[in-house]
Amino acid sequence: MTAPLSDGAIASLHAGDIVYLSGPIFTARDGVYRHMLVEGNEPPLDLAALTNVTIQSSPAGAEVSPGEYRISSLQATAGFRYARYMPALLERFGVKMVIGKAGMSEEVYRDVFMPNGAVCLSTMGYGLGAIYGKSVKRVIDVHWPEELGISEALWLIEMDRFGPLLVEGDIHGDSYFSRANEEINDGLAELYEGLSSPVFRRLGEEERPEIELF
Amino acid sequence: MVTSAHRIGLDAVSRAAYEANRLAAVVLPGEATNAFRDALERESKPMAQYVLGQILENADLAVAENRPMCGDTGLPRFYVKVGNEAAIEGGFVGFERECRRAVADITQDLQMRANRVHPLTRQNPGNNVGVFAPSIDYSFEPDADWVELTAVHKGGLFGSDYRMLFPADGIDGIKRFLLDTLSSSARRGLSCPPVVVGVGLGGTKDQAVRFSKEAACLRVIGDSHPDPDVAKLEDELMELANRTGFGVMGVGGDTTALDVNVEIAYTHTGGIPVAVSQFCLAYRRATARIHADGAIEYREDPRWFTPYYRREGIE
Numbered sequence A: 001m002t003a004p005l006s007d008g009a010i011a012s013l014h015a016g017d018i019v020y021l022s023g024p025i026f027t028a029r030d031g032v033y034r035h036m037l038v039e040g041n042e043p044p045l046d047l048a049a050l051t052n053v054t055i056q057s058s059p060a061g062a063e064v065s066p067g068e069y070r071i072s073s074l075q076a077t078a079g080f081r082y083a084r085y086m087p088a089l090l091e092r093f094g095v096k097m098v099i100g101k102a103g104m105s106e107e108v109y110r111d112v113f114m115p116n117g118a119v120c121l122s123t124m125g126y127g128l129g130a131i132y133g134k135s136v137k138r139v140i141d142v143h144w145p146e147e148l149g150i151s152e153a154l155w156l157i158e159m160d161r162f163g164p165l166l167v168e169g170d171i172h173g174d175s176y177f178s179r180a181n182e183e184i185n186d187g188l189a190e191l192y193e194g195l196s197s198p199v200f201r202r203l204g205e206e207e208r209p210e211i212e213l214f
Numbered sequence B: 001m002v003t004s005a006h007r008i009g010l011d012a013v014s015r016a017a018y019e020a021n022r023l024a025a026v027v028l029p030g031e032a033t034n035a036f037r038d039a040l041e042r043e044s045k046p047m048a049q050y051v052l053g054q055i056l057e058n059a060d061l062a063v064a065e066n067r068p069m070c071g072d073t074g075l076p077r078f079y080v081k082v083g084n085e086a087a088i089e090g091g092f093v094g095f096e097r098e099c100r101r102a103v104a105d106i107t108q109d110l111q112m113r114a115n116r117v118h119p120l121t122r123q124n125p126g127n128n129v130g131v132f133a134p135s136i137d138y139s140f141e142p143d144a145d146w147v148e149l150t151a152v153h154k155g156g157l158f159g160s161d162y163r164m165l166f167p168a169d170g171i172d173g174i175k176r177f178l179l180d181t182l183s184s185s186a187r188r189g190l191s192c193p194p195v196v197v198g199v200g201l202g203g204t205k206d207q208a209v210r211f212s213k214e215a216a217c218l219r220v221i222g223d224s225h226p227d228p229d230v231a232k233l234e235d236e237l238m239e240l241a242n243r244t245g246f247g248v249m250g251v252g253g254d255t256t257a258l259d260v261n262v263e264i265a266y267t268h269t270g271g272i273p274v275a276v277s278q279f280c281l282a283y284r285r286a287t288a289r290i291h292a293d294g295a296i297e298y299r300e301d302p303r304w305f306t307p308y309y310r311r312e313g314i315e
């Protein structure tokens, strides 16, 4: 697939598909979300005009000479903790594909992603950093390195066959991890059989191992 | 009396610390490669097979192109074993300076991720060096004049936990705690399984946590604790971990743990402090032995848990 993605391309994706992506994408996680979405700083370029794909990642990269950046390795971070930023990201910046790690909850897909025609993908492995790093064709630019630090900055990068990426939450209402979890949970209860609860409990303790903790 | 001719030079420390960190970031140790290959051979689920295959390809590519194997390059740290007869030019203050500088240098040269930030302001020095970072832990070894350093780049925001259990909870309590920890971290692969699980059992709370991390990061996959009761528990926990079925990436699979290592410390008669740490599939560590004459040997096995380190009684 090539970014920016058409609505048709997004609709063609189904949970469980494995895809490769080329074209420009931008990184955003804690720093960028706070700076851009909460504190309202406008990005120094028209992001939506350039791409509709983002990755929740801070790359392994450095400034190798003044103004010249190189990425050696790349991996997304666990995306569930950014659920609260998704409405603003998708609605205001026209993002149609969020690449994270391990997906988000089905509620977020239903309430935020699907109404915006957006999909959630996951990097794989995890930790295929060298493979993903090699697919970085070039670093187009790095924005807000002083404000956010080099790792949390907004990196604009051009990818060449970036993958494998797992389609996690599609716009048809299917989630790959939700299905995998159902299967795993079937066997989990049996392992707990006969193992009694700790004699001294903890406040706020959740006793059912089959639930998601986010 | 150790003469100055036998002092380890700081240039050797510098080279060893730099190269051990490069090896850790880039080269998956052979024991892990073998464990992933075995896991792939055993695996029954197609998606898990595919992902394990990709992990092995990634390991090859990292070495071929000198790239960090994961984009999250972890938190570089050092475990240092000091021979009882060893002496260092500039002393251990000089040694630690070289270790800190090596982390900054390799961060820039390999374009590792600048992961270390101030916990409140999030200010990033850009080189993985800061307050108490990298951490440097020491142990000692009798009848040796070398110094060894093991660079560990452990990743992961998920999968470590501690709990005070009681003798009434017994081994079942430990098993349940492991299941709880895996259920909350291997689901969706948050802790990046297949992992090497380290269990710290006994001691005090801080010791349990510390030994769980050392057990995860500094043992060798497939080895056993010399205490047969502990070794038996390792086997049982390993079987349990893999019966959870989370598998690589949490997609469902036969291998969630490549190994489970338990370390024990004598503890309060009323309690069983237990801690779990998980070394993710980016199983990153490398050891350098610096001899008194300045020669450096690199190897994969940290040889951290020596009989002296685990000693008991009064000598």
Ligand code: SF4
Residues within 6 Å of the ligand: A075, A126, A127, B070, B071, B072, B073, B074, B154, B155, B156, B157, B190, B191, B192, B280, B281, B282
């Ligand atoms: S926990 Fe996962 S993402 Fe983090 S360093 Fe390990 S393999 Fe990479």
